[in-house]
Amino acid sequence: MVEPVSRSRIVEEARAWIGTPYRHQASLRGAGCDCLGLVRGVWRGVYGVEPEQPHPYTPDWAEETGEETLRDAARRHMPELDAAVLRRGAPLPLASLILIRMRERGPAKHAAIATGPHTIVHAYSGHAVAENDLPEAWARRIAFAFDFPAVTD
Numbered sequence: 001m002v003e004p005v006s007r008s009r010i011v012e013e014a015r016a017w018i019g020t021p022y023r024h025q026a027s028l029r030g031a032g033c034d035c036l037g038l039v040r041g042v043w044r045g046v047y048g049v050e051p052e053q054p055h056p057y058t059p060d061w062a063e064e065t066g067e068e069t070l071r072d073a074a075r076r077h078m079p080e081l082d083a084a085v086l087r088r089g090a091p092l093p094l095a096s097l098i099l100i101r102m103r104e105r106g107p108a109k110h111a112a113i114a115t116g117p118h119t120i121v122h123a124y125s126g127h128a129v130a131e132n133d134l135p136e137a138w139a140r141r142i143a144f145a146f147d148f149p150a151v152t153d
Contacts, residue, residue, distance in 0.1 A: 002047045004150040010095035013045040014038070014113040014121040020129040024059060035111040036070070038123045039097060042113060046148070051077045059125075062107040070099050070108050071144045078146035086142045091117030092134065095151060099144040108143035 016029065023032025027040045036054060043050055052073065062069050074080075074097060081096060092098065092114035099108035112122035115131055118139075123129045 002150050004152050005046045005148065006152050007095035009046055010042060010113065010148055010151065011115045011121075013042045014095075014115060015131060016045070017041060017123075017129045018121065018131055020123070022123050022125055022127055022129075024125075025054075025057065033123050033129065034125075035123045038121070038129055039111050039113065043148075062109060066107055068107050068143075070111060074099065074144065074146045078149055081145040081147060083142050083145045086145055087140055089139065092120070093145070093147065095148060097146045097148065098134075098142050099146075100138050101141040101143045104141065110138075 017033065017038055020029055021032050022034060023037070024034050025037065026032035026034065027037030029041055033041060040050055054073070078097065081093060086092060086098065094114060094116070096114045098112050098114060098120065100110040100112065101107065102109050110122065110124070112120035115121050118134050119131060120134050121129060121131045
């Protein structure tokens with residue numbers, strides 16, 4: 001069981017990763033991470049130990065099978081939110097985890113943490129962790145959304 005944590009604490013931890021270079025499969029603030037590594041690092045920063053360790057994965061993971069690996073892992077540990085509302089342009093719930101399909105019919109492969117109604121912190125291939133506005137094209141492809149566990153306002 002995890003201890004309660006405020007939404008502002010999750011956002012603070014996500015922002016602490018800004019500038020961390022992109023490194024596939026990594027999860028070390030300041031040294032490198034990918035989008036999953038960012039989420040893992042934020043989890044460690046606010047809760048301590050991660051609930052599970054990911055299996056090694058290639059950059060094109062899940063594309064051949066179409067499996068929703070990120071969704072399945074998030075569902076095991078986080079309460080799910082209504083992603084359809086977010087796709088229609090509703091404000092992102094502060095400190096929520098959103099999973100985005102990078103290809104319209106592909107699996108959700110990009111993870112980001114909401115830091116405002118339309119802003120995210122994320123790690124994107126070839127870029128350091130950044131806080132950006134959520135592009136409309138990405139907002140339309142939000143596949144799943146989750147709250148961190150035991151979150152308080």
